[in-house]
Amino acid sequence: MxxxxxxxxxxxxxxxxxxxxxxxxxxxxxxxxxxxxxxxxxxxxxxxxxxxxxxxxxxxxxxxxxxxxxxxxxxVPLDHPDPAHCYITGTGLTHTGSASTRDKMHSADHDTEQLTDSMKMFRMGLEGGKPTPGTAGVQPEWFYKGDGSILVAPEHTFPIPSFSLDASEEPELVGCYLNAADGTPFRVGFALGNELSDHITERQNYLFLAHSKLRVCSFGPELLVGELPNDIRGTSRIIRNGETVWEKPFLSGEANMSHTIANLEHHHFKYKLFRRGGDVNLHYFGTATLSFADMRTAEGDTFEIQADAFGKPLSNSWQVVAEPDYFGVEQL
Known part of the structure; x- marks a missing residue:
């Protein structure tokens, strides 16, 4: 459904x-x-x-x-009437194969004998990310992306601030949740998402990852209600001036992940902050496929993410939005 x-x-x-x-x-x-x-x-x-x-x-x-x-x-298929009560978060290094690009971004000399923190985190997931049901495994990498004000509807244009160094897609699954009045999280469904990030900023220093995630995002257009297929196969592509200039398959679902969905959910909702009654949580589960490993995107490009289990593709283009060179704070 x-x-x-x-x-x-x-x-x-x-x-x-x-x-x-x-x-x-x-x-x-x-x-x-x-x-x-x-x-x-x-x-x-x-x-x-x-x-x-x-x-x-x-x-x-x-x-x-x-x-x-x-x-x-x-x-978007789920939002909150007050955007401030919609948390958008995510986990990285959760898919088999997802460490390669990140490892290259964060390794200064590409010394294969010296593991980066990214590779260490990835291996932790492989070893402890799929615990016995009802128990907690190793915690994943986690990041905050924003609130409901950063959501961009399908087919609409991503506004990219002029201070950004890059705008690249991340094709991911999104878990969509609503908390009951007593704080119990309920999963409403799953959707395809584009967790757009600034990978050049991240590549400068992995401690800039938090900055690189503070960008807009989209998900949908359709919300899958019910169980998530174990093996999801889709395609991510970049379209420029009507022509596909980059295209790759992507895999998701637990068969292709180093963590279970339940383990990722536990390590998000264990924080009471995210269990406030009536709040919406939108959580991106990570990816192993990035165009950034092969090319740079350009203003006006369209990102298209598709997987049969989710119906129609998620499509968004992007354009630069001017921001002041400096933000000063007024003394009250």
Whole structure:
């Protein structure tokens, strides 16, 4: 089951079920309004989300999913009415094969006998990232990306600040969560995401990784409700002036990861900060495929990330937005 959030012909936010039997047909969940409200009601009813969705009247929209995407009316599939109550975070070095590019970025002399911190972290995951269910394994690399104000809808343009040195895609899975009133985290679903980063800034010194992550991001367009496939195979590409200039397959799902999803979730939600009642958490699970290993992107490029399990591709272009050369603080 896959959901989208979108703007209808009357300018109102809606939640739609993608009818995969009928291709791109969208069935509006009458009265749902937002995925946030839909999930809140399912939690309050003590009902699985799929079961709760079945209680809604469905109305077929005149526009297909392709129509809605072309008209830029599709929103990210889960957000919070107050962006400050939406945490966006992530974990790195979680996929088999993900250490190679990072190791090269962080190694000054590429001495294969001297392990970088990135390679050490990756090996820790291989050795202890898949513990017995119900127990905690080794903690992963973790980073803060921003709040809901940095979310960019599918098909919309990424604003890249002029102080950035790079803008490169990171094709990842995103876990989408809503906390119940008592703070219990509930997983609403999974989506494809582009955890865009500034890899040149990161390459200068790995301690700049935190700076490199403070950029916009996107996820969707569709939200997968239910279990995550064990083996996910997709494609990440860069399109420039209508032509594909870079393309590579990417792998995800636990069959291709050094951590279980449950272990990554535990090491995020063990912090009470992220269990505040009513908050949304969007968590990027990492990747092993980056165009940065092969090329630099250019302003105007379009990033396209696709995997069959998630329906339509996630597509965003980027452009530079001017920022002041210096930010001063006023004395109060």
């Amino acid at each position: 896959r959901l989208i959030q979108y703007i209808d012909n009357g300018g109102q936010r809606q939640v739609g079920l993608v009818n995969v039997q009928n291709g791109e047909q969208i069935e509006r969940l009458e009265g749902a309004g937002t995925t946030y409200t839909l999930a809140q009601k399912a939690i309050a009813a003590g009902s699985p989300l799929k079961t709760h969705i079945d209680s809604y009247t469905r109305v077929t929209e005149p526009d297909s999913l392709s129509d809605l995407l072309a008209q830029r009316r599709v929103l």
